[in-house]
Amino acid sequence: MPSVEQQFLHELDEKLWKAADKLRNNLDAANYKHVVLGLIFLKYVSDAFEERQRELLELFKNDADDNIYSLPREDFDSDAEYEQALNDELEILDYYREANVFWVPKESRWSTLKEKAALPTGSVLWQNSKGEDVRLRSVGWLIDNALEAIEKSNDKLKGVLEGISRFQVDNDKLIGLINSFSDTSFTQPTLDGEPLSLRSKDILGHVYEYFLGQFALAEGKQGGQYYTPKSIVSLIVEMLEPYKGRVYDPAMGSGGFFVSSDKFIEEHAREHHYDPAEQKKHVSIYGQESNPTTWRLAAMNMAIRGIDFNFGKKNADSFLDDQHPDLRADFVMANPPFNVKDWWHQSLAEDVRWQYGTPPKGNANFAWLQHMLHHLAPVGSMALLLANGSMSSNSGGEGEIRRRLVEQDLVECIVALPGQLFTNTQIPACIWFLTRDKTGGLSPNGVEKRRRKGEVLFIDARQQGYMRDRVLRDFTREDIARISDTFHTWQRTDAFENVPGFCASKDLAAIEKHDFVLTPGRYVGAAAQEEDDEPFADKMARLTAQLKDQFEESDRLEAEIKRNLGGLGYGI
Template sequence: MKQTEQQFLKELENKLWTAADKLRSSLDASQYKHAVLGLIFVKYVSDAFKLRQEEIKADLANPQHEYYLDPADFSEEELAAEIAIELEQRDYYTEKNVFWLPIESRWQFLQDNGPVVIGGADLDIGGKTKKITSVGHLIDNALEAIERDNTKIKGALNKSYSGLQIDQAKLNELINLIATIPFIHADLNSKDILGHVYEYMLGQFALAEGKKGGQFYTPASIVTLIVEMIEPFEGRVYDPAMGSGGFFVQSDKFIERYAGKNEIDPITQKRKISIYGQEYNHTTWQLAAMNMAIRGLDYDFGKEPASTYTNVQHPDLRADFIMANPPFNMKEWNTGVDDNDPRFKYGQPPANNANFAWMQHMLHHLSADGSQALLLANGSMSSTTNNEGTIRQALIENDLIECMVALPGQLFTNTQIPACIWFLTKNKTARTDKAGRKLRARKGEVLFIDARNLGYMKDRVLRDFSFDDIQKVADLYHAWKTGVEVNGIAYEDQAGFCKSATLEEITKHDFVLTPGRYVGATEELDDGIPFGDKMATLTAKLSEQFAESATLEAEIKKNLVGLGYEL
């Protein structure tokens, strides 16, 4: 991204968050999040509608276009009336994948009538009079109309503005604030701007909500790392704990980057992926649906928000790519789950920790050549309590583990629990994957990457990855999988960073998968002496000091006895 574009987005971020936070007053961050993001969605679809209107006007005035209206065939008044009729034809919008908006859902209507309805008013909407009792009711009415006329997002919009405990004048101020978001820029398209604003706001609300906020938001850099490693280029993409849909957004961005590098049409390539998701929390499910809609992504999030454990929304799905950041160490997950559930073929997960329930659910829905990645707490790599060690051993012995990545601390807004990424596959044979990479046979091998020293502190409490960090890990992983150089990087074990281990080595470590056990220490310290040599020297010196200590102790005892003290 150009520096001017970055500056534009940065200024937009600061302006919006500062102003929006001032309007929050006593409203809880979790409620305000939906108030802000819902209005941003309406502003975006309204701007897209308006842009399409301008295109239609130009087509109607263009003699070379099939929509052309010849002024010679109409009086001035008739032509104006005919243009007005044509601009209200739904098909002109839907054919370009633009949401059709009835009058009451258009942003100008909200802005014009916000001050009017603060105390309640009768409004003329499409020739019919409707009683609107408040600004919140005005917004709810707009959202209901969008859902009514666009069945694809029915139930996805959070129509609860009427019940918000917020001053109606402040809600009207929020409308006027969001009206200033410029979804038009010389070098950025409207979806890029809106998507950036939406993602930024999600991150800020996650910070504001603390632990609870992390339920719907995974830091973008971690999602990007997983996506760059797993490369969801075409096929079925699934997230069984999707939150606000971050993995799908980054998959979309990955395809754009990949298409750009390989001179492929990104729109054509995006049609080759199918998005499937599931989410238990209703309002988060709505956030994800809006997140997809503003990017024009087709998706299937099931019939309703539901528990992945007891009400699977995609029972027959076998996905090519599965990515998830499920809740860490979730307790009491198995209420209502059958003890003979076929998903848990590698062992029954303990009731007090869902880590291996998530993992096996994903494996159950993974295609024969598919790849999956999930974030879990570090304990998943070494725990032996309540059957977890047995399940991990079964996964290893069935050669399902492909790569383990240890992450730095302080990456998450909602938890300080150290985390890792598991990468699994059912097929380690030599083949060509969906991204066109020729993979070597990797049977009986697992790659360990210790990324705990990567990243930078973005502020006093949060760590982040740069794209260079992400690229370094992803290129190393692909070089290991292919056996050839990737972006100039050829795979080799690096002490303190990465190690390709065999199942025999892992067995010797009692099936513990902590990367630090395998990668060892850094090859050289600051003084240039190899760690192994230095350790041998230090051990020998320590032995000498112990011997000297024993000699001194014996001499002291001898002197004390000579002085008449009994020991």
């Protein structure tokens, strides 16, 4: 039975998606996501800003001696003067920055947007700094103006917020979207009159994530470039546990790994009675993305959740224009596009990153892996989603690179995944976990690990999960827990035991016997069959008697059919 919070979010998803989906008559999925996500972003920052305004107003009116924000009424000659002072104080930018809330100029606030969008084209909106009338050109222009004003007021968003007027969406459709988004209390949500324990950040973050998934489905193959299935992201984050240190994703898409890490940190903090906000101060986020649209989506995704980030100065190719050349991260995780063929450039021929062999020019899989290793700190850990071919291919020198990785004892764990997990590809996938240090001791997040020199864990998870619909498979929370618990037990304790058909720990000599092929199925064996304690003679007698009874029943049914057919005049 879903909770009231889950029911609220489900109903909200359907309502907002239904409103947004009306744009599909005018725009394809690749474009209308910018319109919708731009409005979601405006709604969120405006709601968060107004929520902070309400908090400040209460603080200003509270005349307690220890309240540094207090603005006593007795200091003013009249109510009008007092009200004006309160309003002036609410417009001081530093009050919002100190609470990690984006400053939203008046022309960008949702109430302004809703009010002005309903006016006829050409209406006077306000006067600019020169005292000139600013008139409404279109609703798209009004939204662009709101986004641009937020960018100018927040350094982190410079060059991030794209305008929507270029898509030339009808005013009426945009007004409909604004009204649909307005018709929900994001800061004080209720369901059937019941107040819900959901913050504006939680609701808008959820909606944003839901929309990204829906856009990925709508766009098909192209949409997957910015969306990794939530269950796979959760699995990797729970296995790595990146709740302290530098976290890096060189193919970040819309930032799914960072969002999941942020949620993991909050859960971990609550579980151990830490302050989540304090815990997050110990994490630094670094990312890179080549696609300009996706780079902006990621920045918006972080801003919506109040996550501090460094995504470089611009969108850029991780191989040709590394935005973090000196970074050595404690945790590196990525889902780069599989089997990319056109990645190579002659300038990469003698690149310092190819420590274990130059990757083939026609496949970037081992280029991504070595790029990530290059950015990995001496005691760091990394996880990389790759096509299954990476575990066994020998073409273009891949087999030689894989051999060197194993011989250098960098491979920690290989997880084989079930098919049909991705919206954009049917290519079977696996997860590589690598580390530079298997000697044991404290990891960057403070977890004690045992000595694992010369050992590799193989997990065959191809039978895990369930079919969410006719096309897509998904993991349950139990599936994720089983895989991550297996990894942590092997990594940290001496209590690990091989489970036939699921997991096995092997030494490097065993891997060498298989010519350095890393497919888990070769190492975990077949699943154990249930024990059969029935003696063979008794079992044979029982089965023979069963067969005799079945033959007799067959003869009886055949005779019955012949009698019935004979009665109908058919000669048998």
